[in-house]
Amino acid sequence: MKCYVGIDLGSTTTKAVVLDEQGAILGRGITNSRSNYDVACAVARGEAMTNVRFTLSARALPDVGLDAARSGPFLATLERFFRLAQYRAQMAVLREVATAEVPAVQSFFANAPLAPAIREILEVLDAGTEELFRPGAPRKSDFFRDLAGSQYHKEAQQRASPGKLPFEALMAVFDKAILKVENREIDLAFDQGAGWAIEQALVAEGLAADPAVPLLRAALRDAFGRALAVANASGTGYGRARLPFPKRQIRSEILCHGLGAHAMFPGTATVLDIGGQDTKAIQVDANGIVTSFQMNDRCAAGCGRYLGYIADEMSLGLHELGPLAQKATRPVKISSTCTVFAGAEIRDRLTLGQKREDILAGLHRAVILRAMSLIARSGGIKNEFTFTGGVAKNVTAVSVLRTLVKQNYGDVALNISPDSIFTGALGAALFALRAGADAAADPVEQKQEAGA
């Protein structure tokens, strides 16, 4: 079947969206961005293509007699097993490259018993894999880096001893290894990946003896095995000039976010996107055509990275910031959005005895205030208002924004999609679809084939 791909190469994450010929979303994929843009693109696209298989499966299930009540849990289980298979494959790569990195790190820490410690840590991580993917287990992130990293960090802390086995030495091995893991594409054979996951899910969901199994199995095998032809692809985001696309298939983030927001919420008139290093205020017309925009200039204060830095300073995950700030009872007033100053600000206020949640509430407000000033510059907020980008997932950022919008612009519909992080990629995919199938076929694939 024909499909269309959009890729948004962001400073923090790279996103991909796959559309069918009718413009419906078939799949989404996301990965951490890294220095190797080609790989980031390929990984995000690969993730999205995997996601397409689940969408196709979901579409097929009603036809083979699996009702909604059963198909939902079944698909969730299927995905869980599929992720487990992927995770195991990545763990195998981590084991291999981490072991290979030991001698290089060892040279800086001559007498530290590094090799046995790393071996032990990797064994513990391996053993913990099943637990991580047991039914109902909470996972803080979908990225291998985060999942394996937090476990590794914990184990390294337990094993480290000052003077003898430095914590830095153990982490240095991980830091070097994880880059290589992320830069390697995992391409599981059907029997080790999807095929295995299908069988496991059938058993786990008690469907193994179901009379519908042969049909179900055939439908799933079709969903996972059907040939997908990428008819066209477009790219956007920072470093888009380096995306493996011809220039005419590259669109600015401004156009992509405008069109993507319009596609998600057709009533959109104003878009705010807070990304890693850019904040964008965009005005679009009724067709999703950008009429004006403003971006932060000269300085990236108050962009998504600001929150990332604060999370690091407070030893929190990025996703924990918003919920924690919600607990604030006496929000602190912070006006500076300088990322570098933020660290000092936090430490200073903590020594003054102010609570983390209250400081965080102030920092969130500072970010949104800066965005509000950019919006004002672009011509203000018109109804409807769509908020996109990674920061739109942050509950506190959203609640502060809601309040300020109401104060400044009155009653305006505020749209936030749970998939808002994919807005730019969706816009790019729509551009690919509109440019039509006559354009070059999937350049990512072509490039890979040429390189292989």
Place this chain on the structure above:
Amino acid sequence: MTALAHAPSSTAAAAPAHARKDKSQDRQKTMLAEHFHRLAVSRDTGEKNVQTFVPGNLTELIRSFDLLPVLPEINALQAGMRQKSGDYIQKAEKLGHSEDVCAYVKCDIGQLHSGNLGPTGEPLPSPDLLLLSYTGCFTFLKWFELIRHETKSPITMLHVPYQADGKITPSMREYVVKQIKETVIPALERVSGRKYDEEKLRDLLRRSARAEEDLVYVLESAKRVPSPIDGYFAAVYYVGPIFSAFRGTEDAVLYYRELREEIEERIRRGEGPTTPDGPMGPEKFRLVVEGPPNWTHFREFWKMFHSEGAVIVASTYSKVGGVYDNGFRHDPDHPLETMADYCMGCYTNLNFRSRIDMLCRYMTDYAADGLLIHSIKSCNSFSAGQLLILREVEARTGKPGGFFESDLVDPRYFSPANVKNRIESYLQMLEQKKSGGGHAR
């Protein structure tokens, strides 16, 4: 924002090397080299110099006393183009000038403390007189106050009334003429040791008008579609002689005649603008620009436009020294009055309404697709209100505006990747609007 470019200086690495040198470019280069050499040896030859600013300056009057004009903004932007401004600015900051002070001022102060080498690498003399003609930029006062502090040079001020109501009244003209008569001329007489010679001034003004006529032809040639020139990046070279030391000279007359002939030839051949990287490709976008260019990355900045097929058809910056749009030419029959009108008519002395009117007129007369504002972070005088200008021009013309910020000569405030991203985004927006037909493509 008061600045404009000279032609490439005589030092090899100094300025953009055009792929194909026109004769006028060589002439401008020679003019500059000679001028700065005269300044360098002026202590030996006994020639005196007057430092004054670009907008609405009194070059003809200065020249009528055989004094040599020196323009500090030009020195600063040249330092920017020669990659010297970063060091100069840091030197000035070390001396106590804040990061937020106008980058031109700091560049000038830093240069003064670094051997005071001019655009051609030869030393600049200390000013014999600081002629402070105040035309809209309030930093000018502080700038020359600082230079006076450094050089102990005498200073004379010409107060030019702001066109707050968008017009020049007879009493405003009289006020300026009175100052020229009673303050400026006596000061110039003192420095030069010569008497005011009105006939000589008339000759200079006559030559100014001739050069102005040719310059206007060149700038307005951009009304053609496609345009034979770039009315911003290339125009900063075109306006160099007239807005700086050469107005009223025979050299300027020859330069502008030659330039005009070259452009006429270009039109005959159906050629578009030439750029430092060779002739520009097909014209895809026609833009009007407000605000001066960035000088530290001038060539890179220009390329962001010409590589995308964007030609700047009109700019307010190429009117920063004097505005000829309404038919003004220096009038030898009314020498002091015409100089007063020139002073008051320069772009920096116009109020918001006039600036907006001018931009709207350019949008229409030059068949532009959009307005782009390059706002200068360290320029408080002219950056204020630019967003308002943008909104107003958008509302009146229905053409989309774009806005981005960097700086004149402080290299720390120009991030090429980010600026390029914004310009590309803007041009793609224009393209979408032009070709979309109600449907994003």
